[in-house]
Amino acid sequence: xxxxxxxxxxxxxxxxxxxxxxxxxxxxxxxxxxxxxxxxxxxxxxxxxxxxxxxxxxxxxxxxxxxxxxxxxxxxxxxxxxxxxxxxxxxxxxxxxxxxxxxxxxxxxxxxxxxxxxxxxxxxxxxxxxxxxxxxxxxxxxxxxxxxxxx
Numbered sequence: 001x002x003x004x005x006x007x008x009x010x011x012x013x014x015x016x017x018x019x020x021x022x023x024x025x026x027x028x029x030x031x032x033x034x035x036x037x038x039x040x041x042x043x044x045x046x047x048x049x050x051x052x053x054x055x056x057x058x059x060x061x062x063x064x065x066x067x068x069x070x071x072x073x074x075x076x077x078x079x080x081x082x083x084x085x086x087x088x089x090x091x092x093x094x095x096x097x098x099x100x101x102x103x104x105x106x107x108x109x110x111x112x113x114x115x116x117x118x119x120x121x122x123x124x125x126x127x128x129x130x131x132x133x134x135x136x137x138x139x140x141x142x143x144x145x146x147x148x149x150x151x
Contacts, residue, residue, distance in 0.1 A: 084113075097134075117144055
């Protein structure tokens with residue numbers, strides 16, 4: 001029962017209060033939703049160099065016994081090539097790239113050519129960016145910090 005109505009004072013006194021309960025309900029739902037769906041981006045910088053057309057400048061910066069290693073990535077696997085060594089093609093295992101075998105081969109190259117630090121990655125156009133990054137990480141972890149991307 002409304003006291004103002006019973007006293008007959010309803011006409012003289014009108015409430016101008018806003019009902020903010022629906023607005024607070026919306027915020028109660030939206031704030032946790034926004035916090036849960038927010039994407040927190042971790043930005044990292046990868047240092048790599050593109051191969052240059054001038055081969056003389058590359059040869060002058062490398063030690064005399066250093067060689068350049070090439071990793072070709074295609075839909076079937078990896079093809080690793082380096083001077084003085086022959087490697088068989090590294091096939092995919094169960095629709096996934098065989099990174100363990102690639103690491104073994106990179107360690108073999110590093111044992112034979114200890115001063116070699118440069119590697120060129122030549123991915124096929126259909127290779128996913130995530131796969132290229134994984135290959136770059138494996139190369140960097142195994143002693144090849146100078147990474148170039150070739151098309």
